[in-house]
């Protein structure tokens with residue numbers, strides 16, 4: 001599908017004040033960029049199951065929550081299992097919390113699983129068990145933010161919402177403003193530019209707008225990547241403002257530091273969750289002493305467990321710790337080996353977007 005028209009981009013962005021880098025002396029025409037990127041997407045997009053026309057809005061929503069901090073390759077098998085087990089919001093709404101957290105596995109940031117279940121319960125209560133179709137209704141669900149609401153409304157219900165994730169921000173920054181990277185903060189200028197770049201919602205009922213969202217996101221994920229943009233195979237290489245500016249390196253402000261993992265509380269929390277996901281009920285002392293993290297102090301271990309208890313990701317009764325509502329054994333096992341699986345609960349998650 002190629003959009004027939006893409007106003008308001010028919011007015012050059014520079015004339016709209018939408019290009020913050022007039023010094024480049026190069027104004028990419030958004031309609032051309034739209035057409036090229038959407039055409040590339042139609043030929044090259046990954047055949048992900050949540051993009052299948054038969055995928056339900058619930059499947060799209062589950063994928064959007066899982067993908068927020070976790071790469072596609074790790075989400076795929078978990079998403080398949082999740083959808084087999086809980087194919088509708090009502091199925092997840094009534095699932096035991098321990099099962100939900102176990103099924104989340106090593107996707108990282110497991111509070112997302114609790115938020116997803118809370119959203120499912122709200123859908124049962126207020127939307128007859130269905131995923132609501134507007135961004136405003138989605139935004140009102142517990143744990144659903146601006147991005148997720150816009151993405152689900154667009155990709156599940158074809159509402160022409162402005163969807164902006166880190167990949168899309170990077171494509172905007174390079175192709176339209178000539179910057180190497182968009183920086184950590186989503187600025188008001190970037191928000192304005194994202195709105196200006198949206199194809200018209202009037203001529204084709206928003207189909208081009210939704211196609212542009214999906215296409216720009218995929219271009220950022222596969223071609224216009226943060227570290228190694230593959231400009232030689234990019235469909236808009238000759239239209240790109242960053243290349244026209246001579247591919248300048250990122251400024252100090254634009255550079256984002258990778259999140260540390262080893263030694264962090266996130267690593268310790270992940271190691272604790274890995275033990276609890278085995279389904280056992282473990283004595284507090286045994287659990288903390290057995291973590292395979294020799295560098296973690298007793299104070300850090302205890303602090304991390306307490307934070308998991310506060311977050312509702314673990315439960316403690318009489319000094320025994322388990323997943324919330326777990327049916328695991330209440331008998332601690334002295335001398336239990338300090339395994340609990342690799343302490344990588346949130347490693348890959350930390351490599352993508354910040355929480």
Ligand code: SF4
Nearest residue numbers: 224229231234237240
């Ligand atoms: S030409 Fe390079 S920098 Fe420009 S949009 Fe394409 S991949 Fe990104």
